[in-house]
Amino acid sequence: MKTKLSDALRKISESKFFPQIGLMLALLCSVGLFFYWSQYKTMGFCDEIYSYFTANSEDGVGVHFEPGTWYTKEDVISDFAAEKGFDPVTMLKNVYYDEHPPIYFTVFHVISCLWGMHVSKYVGLSVNFLCLIFLVIGAYSLLYRILKKPMVAAFGTVALVSAPGLITNLMLVRMYYMMCTWAIWYLYVMYRLMCEKDTLTKKQRIVFRVMICLLTVGGFLTHYYFAVYAVCFAFFYGIDCLRKKEIRPLLWHGAVSIIAVGIATALWPRWPKHMFGGYAGKEVLSTALDFKGMFLEVWKAITTWIPEAVFSRYVAPAGCVILLGCLYLTWKKKNPCMPFILVNLCSSFLYCIICQHVTPVYYVSQRYFYIATVTAYISIVILLVEGAKILAEGLFSSGLFKDGTSSSLRSRVCVLLFLVVIIFNTNMTKDPSVGGYMDITRKQLDYEYFLQHDFAKTPVVVYGYENWTMMQAYFTFAGMDRWILYNDQVDFPKGQAPVDGPFLLFVENRIYGKTEDLSLDPRYTLDWVLEHVSNLNGEKSYKVTYLFEYGMPVYMVEPVE
Numbered sequence: 001m002k003t004k005l006s007d008a009l010r011k012i013s014e015s016k017f018f019p020q021i022g023l024m025l026a027l028l029c030s031v032g033l034f035f036y037w038s039q040y041k042t043m044g045f046c047d048e049i050y051s052y053f054t055a056n057s058e059d060g061v062g063v064h065f066e067p068g069t070w071y072t073k074e075d076v077i078s079d080f081a082a083e084k085g086f087d088p089v090t091m092l093k094n095v096y097y098d099e100h101p102p103i104y105f106t107v108f109h110v111i112s113c114l115w116g117m118h119v120s121k122y123v124g125l126s127v128n129f130l131c132l133i134f135l136v137i138g139a140y141s142l143l144y145r146i147l148k149k150p151m152v153a154a155f156g157t158v159a160l161v162s163a164p165g166l167i168t169n170l171m172l173v174r175m176y177y178m179m180c181t182w183a184i185w186y187l188y189v190m191y192r193l194m195c196e197k198d199t200l201t202k203k204q205r206i207v208f209r210v211m212i213c214l215l216t217v218g219g220f221l222t223h224y225y226f227a228v229y230a231v232c233f234a235f236f237y238g239i240d241c242l243r244k245k246e247i248r249p250l251l252w253h254g255a256v257s258i259i260a261v262g263i264a265t266a267l268w269p270r271w272p273k274h275m276f277g278g279y280a281g282k283e284v285l286s287t288a289l290d291f292k293g294m295f296l297e298v299w300k301a302i303t304t305w306i307p308e309a310v311f312s313r314y315v316a317p318a319g320c321v322i323l324l325g326c327l328y329l330t331w332k333k334k335n336p337c338m339p340f341i342l343v344n345l346c347s348s349f350l351y352c353i354i355c356q357h358v359t360p361v362y363y364v365s366q367r368y369f370y371i372a373t374v375t376a377y378i379s380i381v382i383l384l385v386e387g388a389k390i391l392a393e394g395l396f397s398s399g400l401f402k403d404g405t406s407s408s409l410r411s412r413v414c415v416l417l418f419l420v421v422i423i424f425n426t427n428m429t430k431d432p433s434v435g436g437y438m439d440i441t442r443k444q445l446d447y448e449y450f451l452q453h454d455f456a457k458t459p460v461v462v463y464g465y466e467n468w469t470m471m472q473a474y475f476t477f478a479g480m481d482r483w484i485l486y487n488d489q490v491d492f493p494k495g496q497a498p499v500d501g502p503f504l505l506f507v508e509n510r511i512y513g514k515t516e517d518l519s520l521d522p523r524y525t526l527d528w529v530l531e532h533v534s535n536l537n538g539e540k541s542y543k544v545t546y547l548f549e550y551g552m553p554v555y556m557v558e559p560v561e
Helices: 002-014 018-038 046-056 073-080 088-098 103-115 121-147 150-161 164-170 176-195 202-220 226-244 247-267 271-277 281-288 291-311 316-332 338-358 366-397 406-429 443-454 468-479 526-534
Strands: 460-463 482-486 503-507 541-550 552-560
Touching: 018 121, 018 150, 018 164, 046 073, 046 088, 046 103, 046 121, 046 468, 073 468, 088 103, 103 121, 103 176, 121 150, 121 176, 121 366, 150 164, 150 366, 150 406, 164 176, 164 366, 164 406, 176 202, 176 226, 176 338, 176 366, 202 226, 202 247, 226 247, 226 338, 226 366, 247 271, 316 338, 316 366, 338 366, 366 406, 443 468, 443 541, 460 468, 468 541, 468 552, 503 541
Parallel strands: 460 482, 460 503
Antiparallel strands: 503 552, 541 552
16 A cells, blocks of 8 residues: 555656646645634724725725714725725725825725625735735745745745734735735746846846836835835845846846836826825935934844844744754855845845834834745745755765665655644744734634624614724624714713613723824723713613723613613
């Protein structure tokens, strides 16, 4: 039986379709990861709600309600769903206001049209699912060209996709996973131009340069920060070209980049105004030109961020030692991929420094660094495999293993290595401090289910204001029959209850006041609201019971005879 199985596996490995089998394995595992983690996904970040608004709302970006007016779930759904079908004009108007590029929202709008009036987290996640397919194909194609082993490339791709930062990114209903997909294909083409240029025909080089142009346009019109990574890569690519005294490829890359900027400007002429004149544009410009500050950011990264990252978890020091060892071995062996690996790693590091430097402090978030995660991880995967191969070759040459088994055994060792990495990534992602925009405890999902099923017919009264926490709860109202908001424009009613029977009370107890320093207004604290609920002075008295925290505390208010 063992011999038959070995023969069958050998025939599969020798088949001309074996690379396609590796790709299908990578796709199946990645799709499995998507559906595994998506069941834990909750819509808890206000920007995700704005993604739905920007793509589909007919009344502009933002929640649309008048305080003191009753609304139904149909009113909320109209903000989230493409109610009138494909409407690119309205969608682009929303994008103008949102101050982001249009490609992500265009795809979001098209997919929303396919979903119709159905509103759920999976409408937004469908965009990321589509990007996941293209990202896996690009990552596998790149790793297979470098590593030559389909199974090693497949498991390396899954290790990449399962990284905590990439899973968190995948579960975020925003444009960052699409930006990472552009980046993977950008790296694939640049690898071909950097490391396989001698085998490329003139026609192939032209095609790849056109692809770099189009990928740059696509990435830039998905998120403006893609341009930062492209510039960082071009900088270190230029250093590599000058080191090799290859001026023509450098000039070609510069020309292609300039053409890409021209195309992006023709398609989306508003980008200079968004980047340099938007709500944070002046602040970005003031910090971007502070080169002394930039140097301090680099010094801080070397002396503070990296040591803190290394020693925050007991496994990190060992991981860094292993990677440095693989980097040394790969460098010593003069691997032809070394320039690509170093350019990519340096680009990812410099991108993080610039991103940290120019982004206003109150906007800095892990989602801006996702592109550096996916690009750096590609180099890490390559280094791990190359390091393992070099060590294995040393063992084989020492006579510890029989001749003829080295290639097969090396592949198995690398696959086992990536299986360990995938398991480690999964356990890391379960850590709430890593989870980012996911709630993997299911508690929030249970609350959401209770609200939209057990309490769907119960009127909802919201006492709060339109800030970020309010936005988190707004997505839930698509499953509630009717709801009403009270805030500083319309006070909570005194002397009578909003409804005759029981109702749910959402209390926003972190309401921004009217002062410029955003201090809390004591008139809208939780105690103040509960006092008014408990003393409605109507014919009935009311009992207030705390239920759970759903972005804001949720209470059941019931009349007592």
